[in-house]
Amino acid sequence: MNNRSEPMGANHLRKSLGWAAIGGIVAATILGLFVVPADARQGEVQRLLYIHVPIAWVMMLAFFIVFIMSLLYLVQRKLKWDMLAVAAAELGVAGAALTLVLGSLWARPTWGIWWTWDPRIATTALLVAIYVGYLVVRSMTEDPEQRARLSAVIGLVGFAQVPVVYLSVFWWRSLHQPPSSPRSMASEFGLAMLLGFVVYTLAFIYMWLRRYRLATDQLAVELSGSEGLPVHGISASRSPGSEPSVRRPDKSGSPTLDSSSERIG
Amino acid sequence: MKALARRAAAIVWKDILSETRSRHGFASMLCFAGLTLFLFTFAAGPDSQLLARLAGGLIWIAIFFTGTLSLGRAFQSEEVAGGVRLLRLYPGDVRAIYLGKLAGNLLVLAVLEAILFPAAAILFDADFGTHALPIALTAALGTLGFSVLGTFFSALTVHVRAREVMLPLLLFPGLVPVVIGCAGATTAHLAGDPLGQAGDWLRLLAAYDMILLVVCVWLFPVILEE
Numbered sequence: 001m002n003n004r005s006e007p008m009g010a011n012h013l014r015k016s017l018g019w020a021a022i023g024g025i026v027a028a029t030i031l032g033l034f035v036v037p038a039d040a041r042q043g044e045v046q047r048l049l050y051i052h053v054p055i056a057w058v059m060m061l062a063f064f065i066v067f068i069m070s071l072l073y074l075v076q077r078k079l080k081w082d083m084l085a086v087a088a089a090e091l092g093v094a095g096a097a098l099t100l101v102l103g104s105l106w107a108r109p110t111w112g113i114w115w116t117w118d119p120r121i122a123t124t125a126l127l128v129a130i131y132v133g134y135l136v137v138r139s140m141t142e143d144p145e146q147r148a149r150l151s152a153v154i155g156l157v158g159f160a161q162v163p164v165v166y167l168s169v170f171w172w173r174s175l176h177q178p179p180s181s182p183r184s185m186a187s188e189f190g191l192a193m194l195l196g197f198v199v200y201t202l203a204f205i206y207m208w209l210r211r212y213r214l215a216t217d218q219l220a221v222e223l224s225g226s227e228g229l230p231v232h233g234i235s236a237s238r239s240p241g242s243e244p245s246v247r248r249p250d251k252s253g254s255p256t257l258d259s260s261s262e263r264i265g
Numbered sequence: 266m267k268a269l270a271r272r273a274a275a276i277v278w279k280d281i282l283s284e285t286r287s288r289h290g291f292a293s294m295l296c297f298a299g300l301t302l303f304l305f306t307f308a309a310g311p312d313s314q315l316l317a318r319l320a321g322g323l324i325w326i327a328i329f330f331t332g333t334l335s336l337g338r339a340f341q342s343e344e345v346a347g348g349v350r351l352l353r354l355y356p357g358d359v360r361a362i363y364l365g366k367l368a369g370n371l372l373v374l375a376v377l378e379a380i381l382f383p384a385a386a387i388l389f390d391a392d393f394g395t396h397a398l399p400i401a402l403t404a405a406l407g408t409l410g411f412s413v414l415g416t417f418f419s420a421l422t423v424h425v426r427a428r429e430v431m432l433p434l435l436l437f438p439g440l441v442p443v444v445i446g447c448a449g450a451t452t453a454h455l456a457g458d459p460l461g462q463a464g465d466w467l468r469l470l471a472a473y474d475m476i477l478l479v480v481c482v483w484l485f486p487v488i489l490e491e
Contacts (some may be wrong), residue, residue, distance in 0.1 A: 074487060122441075126438045126441060129434075129437070129438040130435075130438045130439070132434075133431070133434045133435045133438065136431065136434060137421075137422070137425055137431060137435065140425045140426040140427055140431060141424070141425055141426070146424065149487060149488075149490060150421055150424075150425070150488065152487075153421060153484050153487055153488060154421070154435065156480065156484060157414075157417070157439070157477075157480055157481070157484065158438075158439070160476055160477070160480045161438070161439045161442075161477075164442045164469075164472070164473045164476060165438075165439075165441050165442055167442075167469070168441060168442035168445045168446065168469055168473075169441070169445065171445070171449075171465065171466075171469065172445050172449070
């Protein structure tokens with residue numbers, strides 16, 4: 001993971017991870033688009049599933065990570081866990097939205113409709129709602145420690161709701177085709193799907209660590225703002241665009257952050 | 266356990282007192298609920314049979330929307346005068362605050378439902394009366410689920426900016442199983458439960474209530490930390 005105590009090795013590892021993810025996505029896309037034959041009944045549009053299903057998996061992974069990180073935060077009270085949680089939550093929301101859009105594009109030619117109240121679709125939409133709430137509450141809370149505490153609580157409660165939401169909508173109505181997985185498909189289809197799972201997971205881990213890094217930088221800015229400079233000037237300029245100007249080298253930056261988070265946590 | 270219940274009861278009593286002394290809070294809620302039912306009637310068009318079929322679902326939307334207004338007041342009314350901080354200063358488990366506010370909300374919603382169901386029966390021409398007992402059970406389970414989650418998020422959003430919007434934003438996604446269960450059971454009961462589905466909906470509601478109650482009671486002290 002993003003280990004700040006050895007910036008050289010971690011940096012190298014992170015870069016290789018990024019390149020591996022990009023290369024893998026290109027390879028998986030070529031495999032899914034050109035190598036694997038089109039599905040006999042669904043036709044060319046079925047190729048969307050090589051992206052749709054892996055991204056749906058990444059979304060679930062992301063939300064599970066939010067749950068674990070929220071739990072770790074409440075046990076240990078270290079802001080590190082909170083930043084890892086928000087990084088995963090943002091990717092999870094983006095992944096869920098992408099899953100819904102891709103699924104819609106696939107459903108229109110296959111089922112003849114853009115949207116249906118199937119349990120998995122409805123649950124994914126509700127996951128977006130739950131974690132958008134998570135992100136909005138964060139943006140509406142000033143104090144980093146309070147923000148971490150409240151969002152960890154939402155992360156836990158939200159996760160506890162998901163199985164029942166799924167079950168309730170399942171009872172309410174069901175139409176989706178059974179879940180696609182490498183095992184439920186012929187070998188070459190399965191290979192394209194499996195590759196998708198691996199490379200999109202790599203891409204997720206890469207983006208997650210990058211986003212975590214950004215969160216630590218944002219926190220450093222917030223904390224420096226609360227210690228001397230006028231608070232409003234700093235906290236108002238939390239947009240990503242302002243980040244490069246405050247990026248500092250790992251070695252000089254980490255002691256400030258660690259001591260601050262200990263003071264607060 | 267006994268001390269916890271006594272502290273919770275003290276909070277309920279305090280809220281009842283302040284409510285009876287101001288009074289306009291509940292009356293305006295009741296008006297809001299009645300008007301919501303009214304608007305549903307017009308939204309559904311002149312087909313009164315359609316309205317009767319939808320009654321089992323619409324009534325819950327009216328109750329939960331009104332309930333959200335009442336929940337907003339539960340902790341926010343405290344916050345105006347720094348009341349939450351004061352309540353925390355009293356000795357004993359802070360969960361008593363949660364349980365007291367929860368019981369208060371249940372009480373408010375129970376009174377609201379006692380008025381709203383007969384009103385809806387008249388407006389929607391829905392026969393809630395003959396199935397009063399099973400529908401009362403549905404109402405008890407549904408109201409509990411709503412209040413458990415709602416009281417929790419009401420406390421959570423007290424210190425958050427734009428809390429009036431944040432409460433529904435957090436509450437409504439988690440309310441989906443409650444709405445599905447309540448509407449499913451009520452509609453089934455209204456039709457005489459021909460397929461025997463009502464029991465499944467009630468079990469769903471009961472299971473969700475239990476999960477929410479455990480999680481919310483467990484996490485409540487974290488919310489009130491300062």
